[in-house]
Amino acid sequence: MSSRAELLGFNHPDDFAFWSTVGDPDHWPVVIRRDSPQSGPAWVRYDVGIVEFLVRTFHGRLPGNPFSGDDIWRNTSPTFE
Structure with a gap:
């Protein structure tokens, strides 16, 4: 299985979100x-x-906060810059 990823974004303190870009784009998981x-x-x-x-x-x-910080975890009114 090949491993490819596309950067979705990052936050402070430097957590990174990727798409695993293998297979059908409609089913790309988040990493x-x-x-x-x-x-x-x-x-x-x-x-x-x-x-x-x-x-x-x-x-x-989710089973737990996916990020190191709490900025968007359980934040039903997030803001983005």
Whole structure:
């Protein structure tokens, strides 16, 4: 299996979000590389698209916060710059 990724974005403190770009684009999962993982692995794959991933993050409906910071975790009114 080949491994390809496309950068989606990053935040402070340097967590990175990627799409795993193998296969059908409608089914690309989100992969997060956390800069300072408090617990668990630094790399985590979420088998959902980016919109579903963000909605679940905003509502706290993932097994845990995917990011090192709490800026958007359980934040139902996020702002972006």
